[in-house]
Amino acid sequence: MPRVILPDSLVRLFPGAERNLQIEADTVGATLSRLNDRWPGMWDRLIDGYPSIRKHIVIFVNGERANLDTGVVETDEVYVMPAMSGG
Amino acid sequence: MAQKVMLLIGTKKGLFLAESTPSRDDWNIRGPFCDAWPINHAAYDPATGAILAAGGNAWFGPAVWKSTDLGQTWTHSSEGLNYAEGVDPIVSAWLVKPAGDVIYAGVEPAGLFKSTDGGETWTHVEGLTNHPSRPYWQEGGIGLVLHTIEVDPRDGNHLYVGVSTGGVFESEDGGETWEPRNNGIEADFPMEFEGIANCAHHFELDRKNPDVLFQQSHQGMYLSRDRGATWERVESGLPSSFGFPAVAHPHRAGTYYIAPLNGDSVGRFMPDAAAAVYRTDDYGASWRPLRNGLPQEGAYFGILRQAMTSDALTPAGLYAGTSTGHLFASADEGESWSEVASYFPLISSVEAAVVEA
Numbered sequence: 408m409p410r411v412i413l414p415d416s417l418v419r420l421f422p423g424a425e426r427n428l429q430i431e432a433d434t435v436g437a438t439l440s441r442l443n444d445r446w447p448g449m450w451d452r453l454i455d456g457y458p459s460i461r462k463h464i465v466i467f468v469n470g471e472r473a474n475l476d477t478g479v480v481e482t483d484e485v486y487v488m489p490a491m492s493g494g
Numbered sequence: 495m496a497q498k499v500m501l502l503i504g505t506k507k508g509l510f511l512a513e514s515t516p517s518r519d520d521w522n523i524r525g526p527f528c529d530a531w532p533i534n535h536a537a538y539d540p541a542t543g544a545i546l547a548a549g550g551n552a553w554f555g556p557a558v559w560k561s562t563d564l565g566q567t568w569t570h571s572s573e574g575l576n577y578a579e580g581v582d583p584i585v586s587a588w589l590v591k592p593a594g595d596v597i598y599a600g601v602e603p604a605g606l607f608k609s610t611d612g613g614e615t616w617t618h619v620e621g622l623t624n625h626p627s628r629p630y631w632q633e634g635g636i637g638l639v640l641h642t643i644e645v646d647p648r649d650g651n652h653l654y655v656g657v658s659t660g661g662v663f664e665s666e667d668g669g670e671t672w673e674p675r676n677n678g679i680e681a682d683f684p685m686e687f688e689g690i691a692n693c694a695h696h697f698e699l700d701r702k703n704p705d706v707l708f709q710q711s712h713q714g715m716y717l718s719r720d721r722g723a724t725w726e727r728v729e730s731g732l733p734s735s736f737g738f739p740a741v742a743h744p745h746r747a748g749t750y751y752i753a754p755l756n757g758d759s760v761g762r763f764m765p766d767a768a769a770a771v772y773r774t775d776d777y778g779a780s781w782r783p784l785r786n787g788l789p790q791e792g793a794y795f796g797i798l799r800q801a802m803t804s805d806a807l808t809p810a811g812l813y814a815g816t817s818t819g820h821l822f823a824s825a826d827e828g829e830s831w832s833e834v835a836s837y838f839p840l841i842s843s844v845e846a847a848v849v850e851a
Contacts, residue, residue, distance in 0.1 A: 416529075416553065416554075417554065419529060420529060420554070420570065447573075448570070448571060448572070448573065451555065451557075451571075451572045451573065451575075452554040452555060452557075453554070455555060455583035455584075456576035456577055456578075456579065456581065456583035456584060457579060457580060457581075457583055458579060459583075461553065461554065461555055463552050463553045464553055464554075489553040490553065492552055492553075
């Protein structure tokens, strides 16, 4: 199953959530949907109302920038990262 | 039963709570809560005992946070806090307004939402967004925000909201239909849609005479005696017609508090850098400054629209949070003030609740 790595600042918002886990899914969007099944509300933290990946969130699949439709396979690594912004 | 006063202090870096006995002379501060997210506004829901905090995080979007144990534990939700797909998404929740069985929320970009399950899920009040003036609302300095919600205490279906910029809107059917209520506000900028040329910074209903509204607009200080149908200027004795907060006395008709700044284009701080809250006891016919205990030099701060409030005790307490993170409190209706805290982040909002100790 693809491996998903989540940022600490996201995991903190969902008690019991794991930073590093495996999720059975075939796209980035489906991966996030499965995460939302386990921790309701996580989709809304990462995806806006368009729906698109939020402006200051970046998702990489094996180091390549991805969108919700990007496919994932058994050996892929999906990194969810907050952009360096704020003040 | 013993009581305590609890202040809900929304800041750029989280929500803080300050608590005191009803003497209001010694405050214990807790926080930051809400994972130190920017919190634009927070309110206590007397119907459920919950604290609700409206905010938005640059990374994770808008949310309304909730605590049912006076701040010990928190959850968050933005389920339903969305416009239709393809529409500019919501950036942050701007305020929460508990109103009996309903909780309302205002958001950026400006719109109204409501929850009937204690803030767990939200529904768009589409009637306001569908008003024909909506395409003509304009962004103010903080974006296009719905920042004020007032509910008639005699009729929960009678609502007012404030939009910057778009002005005051009234609904008499629980939000199904809306009408602009800005007649008499002197516009100093053009608007392509008639009747909405008002940057309504904040307004409140008179708590004893709720047919009366008073409003600190970008364009001046105004009073309406006819449920918002018409507005008249009430600025006699003020150093400036520009400011943000407007606070109704909790028990006395015609008594209001505001915090004028030195104008809209020269720094937006206290006039002559000397801090004062102004009070009227005659529906705005005259105003007098309240300065005792407030800094009288070097006060280069402002008080934002949601950052001044009263409590419900007698005598009423008043609270003002500044853009420099100072929190001032008065236990005698504004006649004298003391500094509760000096180093908060920028204070966006202050609300007060009287709860069981």
